[in-house]
Amino acid sequence: MHTSPFRDYSIVSGFFAQDDPNADPSSIPAFPPRLGLLDDSPDHWDKFKTRVAELNRTAPAGTTYKVLFLGRHGQGFHNVGEQKYGTKAWDDYWSKLNGDGEITWGPDPLLTELGNAQAEAARSAWTAEMVHGIPMPERCYASPLHRALSTWDFTFNKSVILGKQNVTILENLREEFGEHTCDMRNPLSKIYKNFPPPVYTAEPGFTEEDLIWGPERETKAQVKERAGLVLDRIFERDEEVYISITAHGGIINGLLASMGRSPYALTTGGILPLVVKAGVRFN
Numbered sequence: 001m002h003t004s005p006f007r008d009y010s011i012v013s014g015f016f017a018q019d020d021p022n023a024d025p026s027s028i029p030a031f032p033p034r035l036g037l038l039d040d041s042p043d044h045w046d047k048f049k050t051r052v053a054e055l056n057r058t059a060p061a062g063t064t065y066k067v068l069f070l071g072r073h074g075q076g077f078h079n080v081g082e083q084k085y086g087t088k089a090w091d092d093y094w095s096k097l098n099g100d101g102e103i104t105w106g107p108d109p110l111l112t113e114l115g116n117a118q119a120e121a122a123r124s125a126w127t128a129e130m131v132h133g134i135p136m137p138e139r140c141y142a143s144p145l146h147r148a149l150s151t152w153d154f155t156f157n158k159s160v161i162l163g164k165q166n167v168t169i170l171e172n173l174r175e176e177f178g179e180h181t182c183d184m185r186n187p188l189s190k191i192y193k194n195f196p197p198p199v200y201t202a203e204p205g206f207t208e209e210d211l212i213w214g215p216e217r218e219t220k221a222q223v224k225e226r227a228g229l230v231l232d233r234i235f236e237r238d239e240e241v242y243i244s245i246t247a248h249g250g251i252i253n254g255l256l257a258s259m260g261r262s263p264y265a266l267t268t269g270g271i272l273p274l275v276v277k278a279g280v281r282f283n
Contacts, residue, residue: 006280006281007231007232007235007236007278007279007280007281008278008279008281009228009231009235009258009259009260009276009277009278010259010260010276010277010279011256011259011260011261011274011275011276011277012055012065012274012275012276012277014038015037015038015048015051015273015274015275016035016036016037016038016273016274016275017032017036017038018036018264018272018273018274019274019275021261021262023264025264025265025266025267026265029270030118030121030122030266030267030269030270030271031121031122031124031125031270031271034129034132035069035125035129035134035271035273036273037273043133044132045129045132045133045134045135046133048135049133049135052065052067052241052275053241055275055277056241062279062280062281063277063278063279063280064235064277064278065241065275065276065277065278066234066235066238066240066241066242066243066275066276066278067135067241067242067243067273067274067275067276068234068243068244068245068255068273068274068276069137069242069243069244069245069271069272069273070245070247070252070255070266070271070272070273070274071122071151071152071155071244071245071246071247071269071270071271071272072151072246072247072248072249072252072266072267072268072269072270072271072272073111073115073119073143073145073147073148073150073151073246073247073248073268073269074111074112074114074115074116074117074118074119074122074147074150074151074154074268074269075111075112075114075115075118075268075269076105076109076110076111076112076115076147076182076268077103077104077105077109077110077111077112077182078095078105078106078109078180078182079112079115079268080103080105080112081094081095081099081100081103081105081182082094082095084100084103095179095180095181095182096179096180096181097181098181105181105182106180106181106182106184107181107182107184107185107186108145108146108147108182108184108185108186109146109147109182110146110147110150111146111147111150111151115147115150115151115268115269116150116154118151118268118269119150119151119153119154119155119269120154120155121269122151122154122155122269122270122271123154123155123156123158123159125271126155126156126159127159135241135242136163136242137156137165137242137243137244138240138241138242138243139168139238139240139242139243139244140152140156140165140166140167140168140243140244140245140246141167141168141169141170141173141230141234141243141244141245141246142167142168142169142170142173142245142246142247143169143170143173143174143175143246143247143248143251144169144170144171144173144174144185144186144188144191144202144206145174145175145183145185145248146186146191146194147248148173148246148247148248149167149169149191149194149195149200149246151246151269152167152244152246153195155246156244157199165199166198166199166200166201167199167200167201167246168201168202168203169191169200169201169202169203169206170203170230170233171203171206171212172226172227172229172230172233172251173230173245173247173248173251174212174247174248174251175247175248175249175250175251176217176218176223176248176250176251176254177212177213177214177217177218178213178214178215178216178217178218179214179215179216179217180217183213184210184213185210185213186210187208187209187210188202188206188207188208189208220254220257223250223251223253223254223257224254224257224258226251226254227251227254227255227257227258228254228258230245230251230255231255231258231259231276231278235278249265249266252264252266252272259274259276
């Protein structure tokens, strides 16, 4: 009888300060030195690339390793709204509206000036590490929401130094959806107007209208399942080892849950680098 393969995902600890299961996000800045790489020797990135290559070279059949750079979008106007009213009032009432007459946070809000600055700081962090040989992303993915695409744009597309990058837009990288108007996405035609191809390309089957958002909030279990599909796509289809994902706190924690890791409160604009192991099993 034919059985389908499944992948188990886990984080390989000992590379970055953030990959410690007991790491305290409040004590780690958005862009720590070397993006958190523990090795501070002069050729630290060369050693890192050698170690990752060795992991893949010596891995048993069905096991692969990739390095994921998980980036959270810079501050959006919805973040300001939640800070203004507090999380409980936000979840209970304000998040269901498009704004309060002073701030507009839905649908699909923009980055604030601080959010733009945070995205530019991410670009600066990458640029600083290029001098030391950081492996640049070989493939980039992003959420279709404006705040994530704008963050990716500031970080990678508006930089001659970082080289030419393209990004694939994945529906499954959206923030937890439903109920909150900030998590409704724009039509694809509007996305492409703001972020035109070929630099920005939606995955095949991406619909013009948002057919996913609804009045009920997505559960954490559903977010984890959706995040697992993103990991499956990456590990099944991509030969590249170094992958950038620009998305949201909720879906990033869904990715972590799929790797067996507890939530990590990544600050807006921050980068969470991880070495991820995928092992195939058959059920």
